[in-house]
Amino acid sequence: MTHDTPRPRRTRRLPTTEELRIWRDFIETAEVLRSALTARLQSESSLSSGDYAVLLALSEADGHRMRSSELAAHIDWERSRLSHHLGRMERRDLIRREECAADSRGAEIVLTATGLRSFRQSTVPHLRAIRELFVDALSHDQLVAAGDLAATLRAHLAASGRQRPAPAKTG
Amino acid sequence: MTHDTPRPRRTRRLPTTEELRIWRDFIETAEVLRSALTARLQSESSLSSGDYAVLLALSEADGHRMRSSELAAHIDWERSRLSHHLGRMERRDLIRREECAADSRGAEIVLTATGLRSFRQSTVPHLRAIRELFVDALSHDQLVAAGDLAATLRAHLAASGRQRPAPAKTG
DNA sequence: CACGGCTGATTGACATGTCAATTAGTAGCT
DNA sequence: AGCTACTAATTGACATGTCAATCAGCCGTG
Numbered sequence: 001m002t003h004d005t006p007r008p009r010r011t012r013r014l015p016t017t018e019e020l021r022i023w024r025d026f027i028e029t030a031e032v033l034r035s036a037l038t039a040r041l042q043s044e045s046s047l048s049s050g051d052y053a054v055l056l057a058l059s060e061a062d063g064h065r066m067r068s069s070e071l072a073a074h075i076d077w078e079r080s081r082l083s084h085h086l087g088r089m090e091r092r093d094l095i096r097r098e099e100c101a102a103d104s105r106g107a108e109i110v111l112t113a114t115g116l117r118s119f120r121q122s123t124v125p126h127l128r129a130i131r132e133l134f135v136d137a138l139s140h141d142q143l144v145a146a147g148d149l150a151a152t153l154r155a156h157l158a159a160s161g162r163q164r165p166a167p168a169k170t171g
Numbered sequence: 172m173t174h175d176t177p178r179p180r181r182t183r184r185l186p187t188t189e190e191l192r193i194w195r196d197f198i199e200t201a202e203v204l205r206s207a208l209t210a211r212l213q214s215e216s217s218l219s220s221g222d223y224a225v226l227l228a229l230s231e232a233d234g235h236r237m238r239s240s241e242l243a244a245h246i247d248w249e250r251s252r253l254s255h256h257l258g259r260m261e262r263r264d265l266i267r268r269e270e271c272a273a274d275s276r277g278a279e280i281v282l283t284a285t286g287l288r289s290f291r292q293s294t295v296p297h298l299r300a301i302r303e304l305f306v307d308a309l310s311h312d313q314l315v316a317a318g319d320l321a322a323t324l325r326a327h328l329a330a331s332g333r334q335r336p337a338p339a340k341t342g
Numbered sequence: 343c344a345c346g347g348c349t350g351a352t353t354g355a356c357a358t359g360t361c362a363a364t365t366a367g368t369a370g371c372t
Numbered sequence: 373a374g375c376t377a378c379t380a381a382t383t384g385a386c387a388t389g390t391c392a393a394t395c396a397g398c399c400g401t402g
Contacts, residue, residue, distance in 0.1 A: 012299070013302065014295065014298045014299060014302060015298055015301055015302045015306050019301075019302070019306045019314065020298070020301065021318075022314055022315075022317055022318040022321070023301050023305050023306070025317075025318060025321035025322065025325075026201070026305075026317045026318070026320070026321045027201060027204065027205055028321075029320075029321040029324050029325050029328075030197070030198060030201030030202070030205075031201070031205070032325070032328060033198065033324060033328065034198055034201075034202070036328060048357075048358080050357090050358075067380090068380075068381065069379090069380060069381080078359085078360075078361090079380080079381065079382090080359085080360075080361075080362095080381085080382075080383080081358080081359060081360075082381095083381060083382055083383080084357095084358075084359080084382090084383090085357095085358075085359095087382090088357070088358085100380095103367075103368075103379095103380075104366085104367065104368090105365095105366060105367045105368075105379070105380045105381065106367090106379095106380060106381075107380080107381065107382095124185065127185045127186055127191070128183070128185060130186055130190075130191065130194050131184065131185060131186045131190070132331065133324075133327070133328065133331065134194050134197075134324070135186050135190045135194065136327070137323055137324050137326075137327030137328075138320070138323060138324070142316075142319070142320060142323060143190065143193055144193075145313075145316040145319075145320060146193055146196075146197045146320055147192075147193040147196060147197070148313070148316075149197070149200075149309070149313060149316060149317055149320070150193070150196035150197045150199075150200040151196065152308055152309060152313060153200050153204060153304075153305070153308050153309070154196075154200050154203070155308075156304070156307070156308030157200075157203060157204065157207060157304065157308075160303065160304065219387080219388080221387095221388075238350090239350075239351065240349090240350060240351080249389085249390075249391090250350080250351065250352090251351085251352075251353080251389085251390075251391075251392095252388085252389060252390075253351095254351060254352055254353080255352090255353090255387095255388075255389080256387095256388075256389095258352090259387070259388085271350095274349095274350075274397080274398075275396085275397065275398090276349075276350045276351070276395095276396060276397045276398070277349095277350055277351075277397095278350080278351065278352095
C-alpha cells in the first residue's frame with residue numbers, strides 16, 4: 001500500500017451530452033407527472049398533495065389522531081413544514097389541534113369529519129389518476145424498471161449521503 | 172361504427188399495492204434527487220435551480236440578453252413565475268432589466284457580470300453533481316431505461332393531455 | 343386617427359417550503 | 373426545590389409557485 005498508481009480521477013469527468021439529456025428528461029418528466037397528479041387532485045377534491053399525505057396518515061391512525069411529531073416522522077416532513085401546513089389545514093377545518101394530556105408541550109392532531117369526508121372522496125379518483133398517468137403508460141417491464149431505478153438511485157444516494165452531510169427531503 | 176361492445180372499463184381499475192409502491196418509490200426518489208442537486212448547487216454557488224435555468228439561458232443568448240417572453244418560452248416557465256423570479260435575481264444583481272427599444276411594453280433581460288461569474292463558477296460542480304448522483308448510480312442499461320421511461324411517460328401524458336385541459340409545468 | 347382587442351409584463355394575494363430563533367414544558371442531577 | 377439540558381411545537385422571515393387581475397402599449401379596421 002505504498003504507491004498507488006495515480007489512476008484517472010473518473011470522479012472528475014463531466015456527463016456527456018447524452019447523459020445530460022437523459023437526466024433532464026428524467027427529472028423533468030417526474031416533475032410534470034407530479035404536477036399533473038397534483039392538479040387533478042386539486043381540481044377533483046380541493047386537496048393538495050400535502051393535504052392528502054396528512055389526511056392519509058391521520059385516516060389510518062388510531063382514533064384518527066396522532067401526535068404532531070409522530071405525524072411528521074410518518075410522512076417524513078420537517079416539523080416546521082408540518083406546523084405551517086397544519087395551520088392552513090386547520091383554517092379549512094380539515095384537522096383540529098388538541099392539547100396533549102400526556103405532555104403539555106405536545107399537540108394532538110385530530111382528523112375532523114370534514115377532513116375525513118374530503119379524504120374519502122379523494123382517494124379513488126386519486127388512485128385512478130396514478131394508474132392512468134403512470135401505471136397505464138408503462139409495460140410490465142417498464143414498471144419493473146422504474147422500481148429498479150428508484151431503488152438503485154436511492155441506494156446510491158444513501159451511500160453518498162453517508163460521505164456528505166446531505167439532508168434529503170421529499171415533496 | 173354503430174354498436175360498440177360495452178367492454179369492461181379497464182380505466183376504472185385501481186392500482187395494485189405493488190404498482191402503488193413503485194409509483195411512490197419512483198416519484199419520491201425523483202424528488203429526493205432533485206432536492207439533493209438543488210442543495211449542492213445552493214451550497215456551492217448560492218444559486219437555486221431556478222437561478223441556474225435563467226442564467227444558463229441568458230449565458231447562451233446572443234449578447235447575453237433576451238426578451239422576457241422569449242426567456243419564459245425557452246425555459247418553459249409561466250410568465251408570472253419568471254417575473255417574480257427575475258425580481259429576486261435583480262435584487263441580487265444577477266440580471267438587469269432594460270427597456271426594449273423595439274417594443275416599449277417589453278423588457279430585455281440582461282446577464283450582469285456578477286451573474287455570468289456566478290453561473291460560470293457553478294456549472295462544473297453542478298454537472299459533476301449530476302454525474303455523481305445520477306449517472307454514476309446507474310448501469311448503462313439502467314440509464315437507457317431511464318431515458319426510455321421518461322419518453323414513454325411524456326408521450327402518454329401528452330396523449331391524455333389532449334383529452335383533458337391538462338396544463339403541465341416544470342420545476 | 344380613434345377604438346377595440348390582443349399582447350408583454352408586472353402585481354397582489356395566497357399556498358407551499360426552508361431555516362433559524364423562540365417559547366414552553368419535561369427530565370435528570372444536585 | 374433549583375439548574376441545566378433536551379425536546380415539542382410554533383413562529384417569523386424569506387424563497388419559490390400559482391392564479392387572477394391589472395396596466396400599458398401594439399395594431400388592424402372602419
